[in-house]
Amino acid sequence: MYGLVNHAIQGLLTKEFGEDKWAEIKEKAGVQEEIFVSMQQYDDSITYNLVGAASEVTKVDAADLLEAFGRYWVLFTAEHGYAEMLDMAGGNFVEFVENLNQLHIRVGGMMPGLVPPSFDVERKGDKGMILTYTSKRAGLAPMVIGLIKGLGEKFDEQDLTIELLNTKQEEDNWISEFDVNW
Ligand code: HEM
The missing domain is CATH 1.10.260 (434 Repressor (Amino-terminal Domain))
Incomplete structure (x- = not known):
């Protein structure tokens, strides 16, 4: 990385x-x-x-550290030159999450060797989604939990909850589904 x-x-x-x-x-x-x-x-x-x-x-626990790291990442990137990129990614929680792939494509413009994750959003009503995270890397689902909670804090979604539903491996991809409500 x-x-x-x-x-x-x-x-x-x-x-x-x-x-x-x-x-x-x-x-x-x-x-x-x-x-x-x-x-x-x-x-x-x-x-x-x-x-x-x-x-x-x-x-x-390593999982708790990864979750804390995910939360921290939202603040850290904002303070290390990526504030504008974060601002461009969306004005509310759901819009931002729907733009995560686009955000990493922009990051990849500066970091040509980037191996970014990808996210897919399936909306459930106004305040819920099934979020699918696909990664070439194993074991990072707890980091996603922290990242989503960090984004919830950024957008002042105080009632946000996220639950890991399942993780599977398909060829060289690790795929996790989360139930997210806010
Ligand atoms: C402007 C802000 C951001 C920047 C600059 C950024 C940049 C990066 C970089 C450099 C990596 C390491 C990948 C590599 O080196 O190959 C990464 C990985 C990752 N990013 Fe972002 N990112 C940003 C925001 C976010 C946000 C808001 C999320 C929220 C879900 C996110 C989710 C992830 C995840 C889960 C990984 C782990 C990599 C994997 O699964 O393979 N990123 N990002």
């Missing part, structure tokens, strides 16, 4: 647990890099190892 992701993981973990714990996590994950260059690509194993090591060091 692009360094922007690892940089954000570093940001969240230092904010929540402090610099010393971050140094311990990096050491346990076997990560040599002093800094992550946002526009440079790193092997996905670095990201997974950081999350695994963070879970061991902090004793927080």
